[in-house]
Amino acid sequence: MNYADFMASLARGELPHVFLLAGEEPYYIVRAEEAILRRLLPDESERADALVRYEEMPPMPALAESLETIPFFTEKNVVLVHGASLFGGGKKKEAAEESDAPAQKDTNADALCELLADLPLSTYAVFTLHAKPDKRKKIYKAVEKSGRILESEALRPWTIEPWLNARLREMGRAMHPRARAFFLNITGMMQTVSLEFLDRQLEKLMLYTDEKTFTEDDLRAAFSEMPEVSVFALMDAVNARDCARALTLLARCMADGVHFTVLLALLTRNTRQLWQAKRLLARGTPLRGLGAAMKLNPFIGEKLGRSAQGFRESTLESVMLVLADADYLMKTGQAGEELLEDAVIRLCKS
Structure with a gap:
């Protein structure tokens, strides 16, 4: 979904519980993230208790704990993960495919798929990645099916x-x-x-x-x-x-x-x-x-x-x-x- 359609969708109806904001243009990602947080947590004072923020992809046990936590002092539990590398491709994936060792990244992705499929009703997950996501991945398709994805494509001079x-x-x-x-x-x-x-x-x-x-x-x-x-x-x-x-x-x-x-x-x-x-x-x-x-x-x-x-x-x-x-x-x-x-x-x- 492009930026204009994505922002328009935030104003309509109930929000899904999972978001992926990914692409090469960080400007759109930052603005979309702010818009989601304003919709989920309009009272900024509430964010201290309701928002769990990771600046890079955390270990799966820590992420699982955050996603499964039931909030006590607020109605919502919002987990924001920057640098969600599980959604990307790259050299690590190629190395894993060539190796006989278990693909740890794929294992983590499978675990995350299971978590996202059974989130508590009070939990919302927002993942951001300042790079093109790998649309072939199971985790991408899972979010695409049950959540909402922003494709933040870099602008070119002729599209400005x-x-x-x-x-x-x-x-x-x-x-x-x-x-x-x-x-x-x-x-x-x-x-x-x-x-x-x-x-x-x-x-x-x-x-x-x-x-x-x-x-x-x-x-x-x-x-x-x-x-x-x-x-x-x-x-x-x-x-x-x-x-x-x-x-x-x-x-x-x-x-x-x-x-x-x-x-x-x-x-x-x-x-x-x-x-x-x-x-x-x-x-x-x-x-x-x-x-x-x-x-x-x-x-x-x-x-x-x-x-x-x-x-x-x-x-x-x-x-x-x-x-x-x-x-x-x-x-x-x-x-x-x-x-x-x-x-x-x-x-x-x-």
Whole structure:
């Protein structure tokens, strides 16, 4: 069950007695855990007696005792287990399969299955795992059958907008189209998207301005310390064919520790998108239709198209070849970062 469906399900009817919150995006796991605890134990003062918390998978006897304990001072007994490794896969499982020794992990899983199938009516178990669970396991299927599972998949830059829309609604704010395009461009340049980090940046924006609509200037101020902002500014300068500014920003990115492979990949993607936009325009695609054709935000697509109009197709094609050579030469140690400078100069001057 994805995050939106999972959170909606918490507001409907009675809750199951077993939950598994697992996946590569910790942001969703933490928020789901908080929501479950608010529903089960709305009075936080009650948690001291009703909540048993483990920060890693405990020994099975200890877990069994916690799950089978009947509460005395509260109506519920909630057992929260972080790092529930029994639900994951990995090298230990492979080693156990190759060995003739009994698979201790499978034995524990079987024991847990029996416990979860016969929980006291007052007991609720919540397991979290910051990794993909192994859906083939008996314990996973047991929770899937009688409980509820959150699949917390990592977000990618091209899937970030629904999260942004939902978060803005929660905050009671809006985002100007130019600010939205800036945000999507920045996240598009991230190697990994951390929702926790982005959430903090949006919270910072609320402290920065009382306006109901965030502007591009607001976002630039809040995100100013991110290396991705310099990278975005570099691509902007390249697309504007401002050679002096582009070279200055390239030097700043390298000084900030942005690895050459990241810069190379982003320059290649940017050049490929310019070339694609150029060809689409030549075939009659209108500027406002580029976003849909290229699967980009409409504003970003239109802006990219306007930039593409200033480049010759032959220049974009030749720079793509230069960047392909640079990838090989830089990775094999036959050349250095000067190849990035050469590509920027070719783009801006040709």
